[in-house]
Amino acid sequence: MSAAAIHSDDQHHGDHGHHKETFISKYIFSMDHKMISKQFLITGIIMGTIGMLMSLIFRLQLAYPETSFPIFETILGEWGKGGKIDPNFYLALITIHGTIMVFFVLTAGLSGTFSNLLIPLQVGARDMASPFLNMLSYWFFFTSSVLMLSSLFVQGGPASAGWTIYPPLSALPKAIPGSGTGMTLWLVSMIVFIVSSLLGSINYVATVINMRTKGMKMTRMPLTIWAFLFTAILGILSFPVLFGGSLLLVFDRSFGTSFYLNEIPADLAGGIERVGGSPILFQHLFWFLGHPEVYIILLPALGLTSEVIATNARKPIFGYRAMIGSIMAIALLSFIVWGHHMFITGMNPFLGSVFMLGTLIIAVPSAVKTFNYLGTLWKGNLRLNPQMMFAIGLVSFFISGGLTGIFLGNAALDINLHDTYFVVAHFHLVMGSAAIFGMICGIYHWFPKMFGRMMNESLGQIHFWLTIVSAYCVFFPMHFMGLAGVPRRYYAFTAYDQFNVFVDMNKFITYAAFVGGIAQFIFLFNFFYSMFKGKKAVQNPWESNTMEWTTPVEHLHGNWPGEIPHVYRWPYDYSVPGHDKDFIPQITPDYGQTDPLTEAKVVPAEDRKKIPTLEKEEAVLFSLAKRWLGFA
Amino acid sequence: MKHLKIKASFVLMIAMILFSSLSVFAQDMTTDAAEAAKSTASNINWLIAGIAILLVFIIGMIFDILSKVGDVQKKQVINWGKINAYLALVFLIVGMAAFAWEMVVHGKLTLFTLPSASAHADEYDNMFMITLWLTGIVFVITHILLFWYTYKYKEDKKRKALFYPDNHKLELLWTIVPAFVLTILVVRGLIVWSDMTTSKDKDAMNIEVFGYQFAWNARYSGADNKLGKYDFRQMGIVNALGVDSTKEFAGDDVITTELHIPVNKAIYLHFRAKDVIHSAYLPHFRAQMNVVPGLPTKFDFTPTLTTNEMRVKLENPNFDYILLCNKICGSAHYRMKMKVIVDTQADFDKWIKEQPALTAKGTETNSLHSFLSKENPIASN
Amino acid sequence: MDHIEHLEHTESPANMKKQIWNTFYVLLVLTVVDIALYFALLSSHSIYKNILFVFLGLVKAFYIVSVFMHMKFERKFLASIIILPMLFICFLIWLALTEAGYTFDSRLF
Amino acid sequence: MSNTATLSTDNKQTWGGGKSPLSISYGKLMMWVFLLSDAFTFSSLLVAYGFVRFTFTTSLPNAIVKPFSHLSHTFTEEMQKAGLFVTERWPSPELVFNHFPFLHGIHLPLMFVSLMTFILIFSSVTMVLAVEAGHRMAKKEVEKYMLWTIIGGAAFLGCQAWEWTNLITEGASLQNNPFGPTAFAALFFIVTGFHGTHVLSGVILNIVIYINVINGTYEKRGHYEMVEKVGLYWHFVDLVWVFVFTFFYLI
Structure with a gap:
């Protein structure tokens, strides 16, 4: 704390960071929020690719449980003896797939990337409140990803108790090979990740509250910022509880305590008899994080989508205040509904009723959000570019996945649906696909801001159509498997005659998953190719109102070359009647409007100093070269 | 434009070279490895992967060129x-x-x-x-x-969206x-x-379902309809469930590996686990409850169709009810199941008589009911 | 400008010092009362005893937060965003205790 | 404080944002938010304590040992024989925490923990006095009170070390508990240990700040906000102790 504050105070005394930047300070230990966001994004994409490849491996296993794939022996070694995946490694794969996707891709990769990029730019700040803590946040995240991946190479394999790591399975190394060193690494990695998440979230909250530019009232913030603010608050309040919970689990595993263990004989539990705890306690502590975590994933995606839909529909977002209200309602309610993951885990049935009530209430703000999106599309002028398509795809997944949530939130119905493929289908639609779509939609939209170049549109469109079709093909049929009572986390269904009817469906799902996987490679190609070879971006390529598009294309440490522009209006003035253009940036005052802070009449936009731009490519290249060589 | 063409043909050339060399390589591999069919399959897998990646690359290049052409011509190639x-x-x-x-x-x-x-x-x-x-x-x-x-x-470039912020x-x-x-x-x-x-039937039949890695046992409470005490310290190879037959109510208990239940009678299932959390899932009865070590859980239901009746109705002579494990519990989680057979009362009585009770002595009449001692779940009595 | 407002409601040094010492005495007395009550109510085992202790703890917490941590002089909004999330913890506590009671019961019967 | 104001307006023009709606600087806001999240960490541990405890019956002492009475060196065993320390029952705190340094053999229930509480509250007071002196830019006074705070924190840590040693010599550990359920000792060590870690880091932070104060870093900077921020943290540690005290020693 002290070091950080001292540092940032020092920085305030300097000018806009025009001090010397070396390669290390610019690209590695960068304290510039834009560079940190790129670091988050690229780490997230790498982790996402790994997670996706894992899912393809176990999809192959599920589709052809009896067939041997020599390639598995090549890449997995002892875990793929004879070309077949070891059942223990299958469980490890699903565990690590879940963990990577939930925490490393959709929490850090999505919220970390876009909170870092957009919060300072959209509220009009030079940087985060504490750039130093921000940098630490990334490097803690990086460390935790390395730890998580390194658990793939330890004796006994990585953690394999499912991403929810319920003890005793995760606490007893004898129960499953993955509960040895792999599980320890998982817990250590998660604790480091929690630290990273807290450092980031505290920074986001302080920036949004304290660092807004003049005129940027709370009610003038774009919905993205609202979403990020509440995501950060959710993280701040829920991650510590997982921290406490996993601390106790570490003690149970390594120091012979028994907080989560009861009536475990000594021979199973490393020579010490365990009496007195309760596994349910861990589940409560875990899901106190786990459920807000779902919204930590989903809210940023919804925020990005709100912005993208409004911009590309050329229409103000419908019901701005209702949207903020529903974000708040979702955030608040998410803390009191975690028990719906535990209806049949031996929890008090009375508490089941309480949680069921809360859970189904969450559907109301979600419905409001959906209808408001539809209201925004209505009579709009939709530019169907890739980001808009992905945003529409998100709304579609949000509806499909949200509606199946109504089944699962119902305690009675959960009796037969708990831990079946219905659950898998539900959360892959609503927080897997929907959040990934939100993330990709954000990448397409803000790529020009991040890298100064445009992504290829056609590839984006192909990516979109392949992805949405394959995602629906993968996850929709799973509902029916779940309704037939097929449990999740099964290595094979060969032991059950009644599940034979699903052999073909499993193959179909796997083919669809492979198509989806290849589609992601199109995206990866597009992403990395455009980063270096894409078309040069103009300053405001999507004709958007928000403040980030008023910064120059070439990145400055400090964002704006001169004074930070002031804000005079809300961010959704699209297609205002009586204006010749269909967008009015937030920094444009109306004729005769007073500057809310200086109390002086402001000059109309046309007469004001033009937004500073560096239009000539030569100028951009020259200044870039100068910065790289260390002259500037 | 000229620059573009050069670039495009260069890219295509590379693509062609890569593709041809890969296919030649693949041909070589297939001819060489004709005797080892297994490795062929592996090579073909690699080939497919290679081709897929190449395809992505080529498609990417084509669209990149198309968009660059569009930029030069100042109009969209694809709308x-x-x-x-x-x-x-x-x-x-x-x-x-x-x-x-x-x-x-x-x-x-x-x-x-x-x-x-x-x-x-x-x-x-x-x-x-x-x-x-x-x-x-x-x-x-x-x-x-x-x-x-x-x-x-x-x-539509000519149209303007409706400004309609809220209603x-x-x-x-x-x-x-x-x-x-x-x-x-x-x-x-x-x-x-x-x-x-909420359990409705006070006279429900108490059965204990015991889960461990990776199988299930059922314990019937016998004539007294009360399950005997257990001690987790005694759970071992000989006495898997840790039930001491000399203890109160335990003597007439019956331990089986199949779950037989009489039709149209309320069944009160008590669940107990040895090592990790399992979940007893009886999909046909819409019944499920986690089986947690050290935390007694329960579920009650009344079966209404015997296995035979169900077989007739479904016209499937092989049909069986099952109890399967639905909570991740280890490597053989995917085949941890127990056969469930719903019998008529007469058949059930016959079957249970054939099963050996823990002791022939019957119920011990030790009525000492210690307040705090660990007791096995017994229905509200 | 906001900071100048902030200055206005800071007390004069002497007054502030007095307040700090007063708070210290309050905390001291409350701790002594805690211990005294503990021994006075030793044989009783009612839930109200626990509630009483928690209440005294909350009073102490109130004094620490409001005077020592200066919360009394901050904006109401700040106070509410720090204190309101504690409701979630209250919910968690209520839930955990209900749940634990249920666990106790189900282990008993 | 006036210096704070000028500094922040400077910030506004060159680098920082335009608003501070809660009228505190971002640094203090971050500290508050951090403390909020830390409160949740402690709450989760205390909730775990409550949960585990509620699954046990609390021991009903049928023989109350009078304060100042003689304590045999087999006191714990006697209690075990009397049925007060059994694994099914949560022990009564005054029978566990009844030792005082240099006064072995005398039953002084909860006296030592009262002393610890007093020390911590007192160091909190000196901290707040340092903050108050910082507002007046009185460097000497800040130095004096910071030093007292550091001494108080170190004394508290020493007391805790003594108490731990005492319990450990009686046989309590993470896996063992002569007083009752193992969870009692394990939770006690984890929660007080986690609190002790906070105190330790607080003392280290205080020392860093103290050195800075002596060097005149804040004098040059024109405000003592750093002292305030660390002060917030220090009071929070005190606050947590209030609840640890209530739940572990009184209830």
Whole structure:
């Protein structure tokens, strides 16, 4: 704390960071929020690719449980003896797939990337409140990803108790090979990740509250910022509880305590008899994080989508205040509904009723959000570019996945649906696909801001159509498997005659998953190719109102070359009647409007100093070269 | 333009070289490895992967060139706005058809088309169908609107979008209507839930289901309908369940590896686990409860159809009820199951007599009821 | 400008010092009362005893937060965003205790 | 404080944002938010304590040992024989925490923990006095009170070390508990240990700040906000102790 504050105070005394930047300070230990966001994004994409490849491996296993794939022996070694995946490694794969996707891709990769990029730019700040803590946040995240991946190479394999790591399975190394060193690494990695998440979230909250530019009232913030603010608050309040919970689990595993263990004989539990705890306690502590975590994933995606839909529909977002209200309602309610993951885990049935009530209430703000999106599309002028398509795809997944949530939130119905493929289908639609779509939609939209170049549109469109079709093909049929009572986390269904009817469906799902996987490679190609070879971006390529598009294309440490522009209006003035253009940036005052802070009449936009731009490519290249060589 | 052409042909050339060399390489591999069929399969896999990556690369290049051409010619080569609008419509129609097809064809595979096998299954199915209809209607309507709007309001340079930031009445409407619908669901759901979780029958038959890695046991409470005490310290190879036959109520207990239950009689299942959390899932009876070590859990239900009746109804002579493990518990989780057989009362009585009780002595009459001692779950007595 | 407002409601040094010492005495007395009550109510085992102790703890917490941590002089909004999330913890506590009671019961019978 | 104001306006023009709606600087806001999240960490541990405890019956002492009475060196065993320390029952705190340094053999229930509480509260007072002196830019006074705070924190840590040693010599550990359920000792060590870690880091932070104060870093900077921020943290540690005290020693 002290070091950080001292540092940032020092920085305030300097000018806009025009001090010397070396390669290390610019690209590695960068304290510039834009560079940190790129670091988050690229780490997230790498982790996402790994997670996706894992899912393809176990999809192959599920589709052809009896067939041997020599390639598995090549890449997995002892875990793929004879070309077949070891059942223990299958469980490890699903565990690590879940963990990577939930925490490393959709929490850090999505919220970390876009909170870092957009919060300072959209509220009009030079940087985060504490750039130093921000940098630490990334490097803690990086460390935790390395730890998580390194658990793939330890004796006994990585953690394999499912991403929810319920003890005793995760606490007893004898129960499953993955509960040895792999599980320890998982817990250590998660604790480091929690630290990273807290450092980031505290920074986001302080920036949004304290660092807004003049005129940027709370009610003038774009919905993205609202979403990020509440995501950060959710993280701040829920991650510590997982921290406490996993601390106790570490003690149970390594120091012979028994907080989560009861009536475990000594021979199973490393020579010490365990009496007195309760596994349910861990589940409560875990899901106190786990459920807000779902919204930590989903809210940023919804925020990005709100912005993208409004911009590309050329229409103000419908019901701005209702949207903020529903974000708040979702955030608040998410803390009191975690028990719906535990209806049949031996929890008090009375508490089941309480949680069921809360859970189904969450559907109301979600419905409001959906209808408001539809209201925004209505009579709009939709530019169907890739980001808009992905945003529409998100709304579609949000509806499909949200509606199946109504089944699962119902305690009675959960009796037969708990831990079946219905659950898998539900959360892959609503927080897997929907959040990934939100993330990709954000990448397409803000790529020009991040890298100064445009992504290829056609590839984006192909990516979109392949992805949405394959995602629906993968996850929709799973509902029916779940309704037939097929449990999740099964290595094979060969032991059950009644599940034979699903052999073909499993193959179909796997083919669809492979198509989806290849589609992601199109995206990866597009992403990395455009980063270096894409078309040069103009300053405001999507004709958007928000403040980030008023910064120059070439990145400055400090964002704006001169004074930070002031804000005079809300961010959704699209297609205002009586204006010749269909967008009015937030920094444009109306004729005769007073500057809310200086109390002086402001000059109309046309007469004001033009937004500073560096239009000539030569100028951009020259200044870039100068910065790289260390002259500037 | 000239620059572009050079670049494009250069890229294509590289692609061609790569592709041809790869195919030659692949041919070599296949001829060489004719004797080792197994490694061929591996090489073909690699080949497929290589070709797929190459295809992605080529497609990427083509579209990159196309867009660059478009930039030079100052017009769009492909008008994605229009294409997407039509594709959205196609997606909507095909998707809805697929949705209907799934509901009809795959819907038949679900449990809900089977005759209900327990007393509360009808109530459950009823609740499910109400939820399905309500959500189904919302699903169809919202998706039609979503993709119809995408088609209808595609960009038209001449048109300007309607400035319509909010409408409080409309927003209130679509807050209150979902709230109302959900109230119905909540109220009904609470009724069904409390029906299912409160045991109605005092004379229910107490059976203990014991889960361990990776099998199940059942313990019948015998004539006294009371399960004997257990001690987890005694759980071992000889005495897997840790039940001491000399203890109170334990003598007449019967331990089996199959779960036989009499039809039309309330069954009170007590669950106990040895090592990790399992979940006893009886899909046909709409019954499930986690089996937690050190935390007694329970579930009660009344089967209404015997296995034989069900076989006749389904015209499937191989049909069996099952109890399967539904909570990740280790490497053989996927085949941890127990056969469940619903018998008529007469058949059940006959079967249970054939099973050996823990001791022949019968019930110990030790009525000392220590307040704090660890006792096995016994139904409210 | 906001900071100048902030200055206005800071007390004069002497007054502030007095307040700090007063708070210290309050905390001291409350701790002594805690211990005294503990021994006075040793044989009783009612839930109200626990509630009483928690209440005294909350009073102490109130004094620490409001005077020592200066919360009394901050904006109401700040106070509410720090204190309101504690409601979630209250919910968690209520839930955990209910749940633990249920666990106790189900282990008993 | 006036210096704070000028500094922040400078910030506004060159680098920082335009608003501070809660009228505190971002640094203090971050500290508050951090403390909020830390409160949740402690709450989760205390909730775990409550949960575990509620699954046990609390021991009903049927023989109350009088304060100042003689304590045999087999006191714990006697209690075990009397049925007060059994694994099914949560022990009564005054029978566990009844030792005082240099006064072995005398039953002084909860006296030592009262002393610890007093020390911590007192160091909190000196901290707040340092903050108050910082507002007046009185460097000497800040130095004096910071030093007292550091001494108080170190004394508290020493007391805790003594108490731990005492319990450990009686046989309590993470896996063992002569007083009752193992969870009692394990939770006690984890929660007080986690609190002790906070105290330790607080003392280290205080020392860093103290050195800075002596060097005149804040004098040059024109405000003592750093002292305030660390002060917030220090009071939070005190706050947590209030609840640890209530739940572990009184209830």
